[in-house]
Amino acid sequence: MDSRTRSLTLGAIAVTLLLWASAFVAIRHLGGSVSPGALSLGRLLVASLVLGVMVWRRPRRWPTRRDLPLLLACGVLWFGVYNVALNAAEQRIDAGTAAMLVQIGPIIVAVLAAVFLGEPLTRWLVVGAVVGFAGVVVIGLGSSGHATGDLGGVALAVLAAVTYGAGVVTQKPLLSRLPTLEVTFLACVIGAVVCLPWTGDLVSTVRTATPQTLLLVAYLGVFPTAIAFSTWGWALARSNAGSLALTTFLVPVIATVMGWLFLGELPPAAAYLGGVLCVVGVLLTRRKPRVRDREKVPA
Numbered sequence: 001m002d003s004r005t006r007s008l009t010l011g012a013i014a015v016t017l018l019l020w021a022s023a024f025v026a027i028r029h030l031g032g033s034v035s036p037g038a039l040s041l042g043r044l045l046v047a048s049l050v051l052g053v054m055v056w057r058r059p060r061r062w063p064t065r066r067d068l069p070l071l072l073a074c075g076v077l078w079f080g081v082y083n084v085a086l087n088a089a090e091q092r093i094d095a096g097t098a099a100m101l102v103q104i105g106p107i108i109v110a111v112l113a114a115v116f117l118g119e120p121l122t123r124w125l126v127v128g129a130v131v132g133f134a135g136v137v138v139i140g141l142g143s144s145g146h147a148t149g150d151l152g153g154v155a156l157a158v159l160a161a162v163t164y165g166a167g168v169v170t171q172k173p174l175l176s177r178l179p180t181l182e183v184t185f186l187a188c189v190i191g192a193v194v195c196l197p198w199t200g201d202l203v204s205t206v207r208t209a210t211p212q213t214l215l216l217v218a219y220l221g222v223f224p225t226a227i228a229f230s231t232w233g234w235a236l237a238r239s240n241a242g243s244l245a246l247t248t249f250l251v252p253v254i255a256t257v258m259g260w261l262f263l264g265e266l267p268p269a270a271a272y273l274g275g276v277l278c279v280v281g282v283l284l285t286r287r288k289p290r291v292r293d294r295e296k297v298p299a
Contacts, residue, residue: 012235016228021254023224024095025262026216027087033213036087037198038205039220044079044192046221051185054230063178063186070170071183075190078167083191085160092153096256096267100275101139101157103252106282107132108165116169124287132281139274180233188225249279 030039063071090098107129114125136158167187174183206214252275259265267275 009235012231016232016235017248017250017254019224019228019231020248021099021251021258023220023228024090024099024251024255025258026220026224028090028095028098028259028263028265030213030216031087031091033209034205034217035198035201036084036091037195038201039087039217040080040083041192041195041198041202042205042217043083043220043225044188044195046218047225048185048188048192050222050226051181051188051229054226055181055185060182061179062182063174067174067177070174071186072190073170074167074174074183075187076194077163077170079187079191080194082160082163082167084195085156085163089153089156089160092150093157094265094267095259095263096252096265097139097271098153098157098160099252099255100267100271100278101136101154102161102164103249103275103282104132104136104158104278105161105164105168106248107278108162109168112165112169113172124284128281128284128287130281131284132278135274135277135279135281137274138277139271141270181230184229184233249282 027039034042086098086102089101093101110125111129136154139154171183171187205217256267
């Protein structure tokens with residue numbers, strides 16, 4: 001990789017992390033004025049429009065019939081349920097805590113990949129999962145008595161992490177056969193369809209909301225969704241996947257700082273310890289077992 005490509009890749013990664021972190025803050029800010037379902041629908045409609053323009057500006061390759069079950073699962077779980085659950089969670093907990101909890105997603109991915117994709121279920125994976133979920137428990141206990149959080153919000157954020165992990169696992173086989181942009185666009189459209197029951201809420205929001213609120217909803221669709229997923233895919237094509245995935249640990253840090261600057265909120269003290277445990281758990285799941293330990297864990 002030449003120096004120019006390396007610089008562009010680092011720039012794409014930085015843009016992705018900043019935009020994803022900003023989404024947690026924007027969602028938290030909108031929580032008091034836009035319902036979780038309406039916010040999800042508005043964000044996904046905007047993102048679908050932007051991604052659709054990007055897809056139609058170049059040659060396209062569409063999925064076959066055998067791809068549809070995985071595509072539907074990805075769209076329903078990752079783009080539909082995930083967004084609604086995260087939006088609902090951030091009506092109860094601060095942006096930094098939500099970002100920390102969603103960061104257990106890689107553990108979910110590793111566990112589900114072992115179950116459904118036949119990837120090795122190593123001892124380190126089991127240990128990492130236990131440590132990561134211990135972090136969730138610590139965050140939950142700390143948030144339950146904090147002014148900006150409660151156990152319900154923690155549970156919703158964990159649901160978001162689970163559906164994110166399931167979405168990644170269903171997306172993985174698709175990306176071996178289809179371009180990233182087409183998969184992301186179609187999954188986004190499916191997610192929007194899932195959120196159609198909240199059309200009435202979105203219409204009411206559009207009629208009564210301030211211009212600033214509508215611009216922030218549009219921002220979520222254009223930047224953290226359409227643009228950030230595109231820059232992430234561009235960087236992934238030019239980087240080591242494992243190393244690139246580790247950079248997402250910066251998202252909770254950035255989200256916490258942005259939440260403090262723009263919303264005046266900080267996670268409860270216990271959330272920092274829980275967040276560290278979540279990160280350690282993910283790192284443990286990525287540890288390579290020694291040759292003699294590579295057998296699968298007995299059921």
